[in-house]
Amino acid sequence: MKRAMLVLEDGTTIYGRGFGAVGETYGELVFNTSMTGYVESLTDPSYTGQILMSTYPLVGNYGVCNEDYESDSIKASGFVVKELCKTPSNWRSQMDLDTFMEQNGVPGIEGVDTRELTKRIREHGTLKCRIAVYGNEEPDIDSLIQRTIAQPGISECEVVDRVSTRTYKRVYDGQGPEIVVIDCGIKNSIIEQLKARNAGVLLVPFNSTSGEILNAGPDAVLISNGPGDPSTLKHTIATARELVGRVPLFGICLGHQIISLALGAKTYKLKFGHRGANHPVIDCETGRVFITSQNHGFAVDKDSLEGTGLEITMLNPNDWTVEGIRHRELNIHSIQFHPEAGPGPHDTHNLFDNMMTIINRSVSR
């Protein structure tokens, strides 16, 4: 049997059973409150550099199906669960979660009081964390804790670099408008939504220049979701700034933060972020509420929007953080949550329709 240990930067040590790959992994420990969708979350590039913890205690019940991947492999650094299901049951399942983690070389720990750890994060904020999965030889705790304290925080990691495309990548030849996506770690579900609306989709690296992007002749540019601290992406922010006013600009999650920074607003780190599939978002114009999928540790500072030309379109009524913005004059729209879902509710799929309407209108002009 594999054994496992989880340590936090504050010295907390938790023993459990290991699953997935044997070895050591580290990252920022974050929790997700969704009760389904572990395959989508694990493979979501936005979790790069993070150890994912599920608040729902039974994980792996329906196994793993490759149709649910949000990228080509597991992107989270590790997985913390209360109980791993070794005998999944679902007609689509191709393998169990343990095997999936092992094939991807990612360590996991089970048998953890995840509720207690969640409360710890809620009270103290996200914590640096390390998981060691081992056979008989127990690693030295002190040095494990030392390594955890010394490991870089999420803002010091170049996580986007690890998941962005290296080359120009045409993923879909649509008959509709041409969308260039600045790939900071895009999820497959976003591409699927664009494809479903027959858009041409070209992925470009996160460090592309505005000249390169405009040369590709886009009808619109979408800055994707992705991991880490937006303020460290100086190059992408500069590119976005140069694109302002020259092409319709859209952003999702990290892309939304990059657009805000490009126009002079500020971002800040949330104490423990929003990660789950039950977050309400209020449309400021209509007062309507939508249930959304969210995964972000940073947010746009509401007060810093003053004077940037940006205005708030959507808010989260749990804590009144900014969920959507648009430019008062220019074709710039972005949202903090994930309208593509994967995992989560489909309440806001229509935002992709709105996006296409805006692009088509701008093209016909």
Place this chain on the structure above:
Amino acid sequence: MPKRDDLKKIMIIGAGPIVIGQACEFDYSGSQACKALKEEGYEVVLVNSNPATIMTDPELSDRTYIEPLTSDILEKIIEKERPCAILPTLGGQTALNLVSELAESGILESYDVELIGANLEAIEKAEDRLKFKEALQKIGVAVPRSAIASSVKSAILIAEEIGYPVIIRPAYTLGGAGGGIAYSLEELKNIVELGINYSRINQVLIEESVLGWKEYELEVMRDSADNVVIICSIENMDPMGVHTGDSITVAPVQTLSDREYQSLRDASLKIIREIGVDTGGSNIQFAVNPTDGRFVAIEMNPRVSRSSALASKATGFPIAKIAAKLAVGLTLPEIPNDITRETPASFEPTIDYVVVKIPKFAFEKFPGSDEILTTQMKSVGEVMAIGRTFEEALQKAVRSLENNTYGLFVDKFEKFSLEEIETYLSVPNSERLFCIASAVRKGMEVSQITKITGIDLWFIHKINNIVEMEKKISAYTMHNLPAQLLEDAKTMGFSDIRIGQLTGSGEKDIRKLRQELEIIPSYKMVDTCAAEFDAKTPYMYSTYEECDDDEPSRNKSKIAIIGSGPNRIGQGIEFDYCCVHACYALRELGIETVMINCNPETVSTDYDTSDRLYFEPLTLEDILNVLERERVAGVIIQFGGQTPLNLAKGLEDNGIPIIGTSLNSIDITEDREKFSLITGKLNIPTPSHGMASSVERAVQVAGIVISVLLIAD
């Protein structure tokens, strides 16, 4: 949107007497509705025929009518009271059917009474099988093939077209009354004849069988601004063919991937909008084909149901209360979440535990009744249990049933041959869960059990885990039982009694051993949000993990009240009524109250009835665990019916102070021999009687007792 000020007086219709299929959940929903509307400043007129309810307490409404629930009586009350509106969605099928009659006969119109919550059109669309089918086809949600029959003759033609077996569902009935599954022409004739009689409009639906498909339910809420949220998803362990009220169910869904769950969620949103339930809660049922994931919508209840009560207790989201507030125009984002206080009700609860509901049956009270479970509800009550693993929740629920089952073990099945087991498992019945465990013990393959029962492999594996653990434990005695194994068993919900049975010792010994090893439960909160936000309401459940969610108060004068457990014949809502009033009375005196109960349909398990609520099985072990943590000044057991009385001796032996009626007094009244001594001493005449514990003695006694022969327990 602010609440409506054009409505001054609102009438609420209760569900009437408790019947199979309609129990105290409507007291729970009705009393929440009364409180919520009063809180918002409306004048509330309540009509109900069942006086053993909290909702008919005079202080809950401005005016309470305890009258028969018939349309002519209601008309008289409407004439006298002139309410602006009727809220019919919280009084079960009874209230819904009544307002349909009132609306159709023009009474509502003539007195200018508005229906709030659900209008007549929505009720019709949801309840009329044909209209429901048409509505769903319009929005592209698949339904089983079906047709309406108003005569046996047309039913036969339809069944031949669809192919047997077929499901018969009468329109406008409660708990599937008058419905069933027909495998043959003969069965069809019998069921249809009955069903047409049961139906208010003499109509039945003959439906393609999706027997064996997985069954799911979603609890949906909608407000007047068209915001829709899912409160809870429920997976039935028993596949299609067993009424959901008779099925073992688990929340949240366990064996659907996000993709599949979201497709049910999408369909639910479309359905509630198309049917047009303006505001409030609805329950939508789906069947999912286990081999290819294809799903069909089965039915919708455009009202609060037993599943809503379960969903409320399972998540901490008070569906009935919120439904009442939505009915008067408030919207979800305007209503705060009681539990977190800081976040609004416009969200979807997420849970970090597993909830299992097991129905309670009373076939022993009706010798000769058919024990096979079908689409017609037969259970008389239910229990709910919460745990951090499925095994834990399941085993806690099993011992909550008060069937003398303290684990997945019923002796009679152990004596069955494999062949007998196979036969028994092939038909759904009230004890199938225990028979599955015996099948596993006898070495039947899990896949084989799934094949025979249609129960998803996931559940059978979990039962297998429990049996495997039993095997491990039974290799030891209590003297050499490894601490780790004991702890592992407790995380899987094993009771001390069961561990005692397996190790050849007693409950007391295991309890002592556990305490020496410091294997004691921790208590976690039901908080609607999986700990994302700080919860303010101490609604607790036990589990075996590292940490507690809160510290019990240091208050030394607090009192615990032990509830009455599941409804059964002879022990119903009246005991819950008493327990709730005990809480209210103590609260009035400024005394902190602790409630322990396991029945999700009740007012006593509302988180605002007591100061601290423990949702726990009513067994000595589970109650002692709570009491040792809470250190109460006293325990009241006299209001919970037979359930807590049976525990009295155990509690007293463990030094728990029982207040109110003493154990001794209880003993005298319960023990017929001691009681007769008292009546004799007091010269109170009683029928002549005698006690016997053997047949021989009984014959002797009967000879002595000439006037009356009373055979009592």
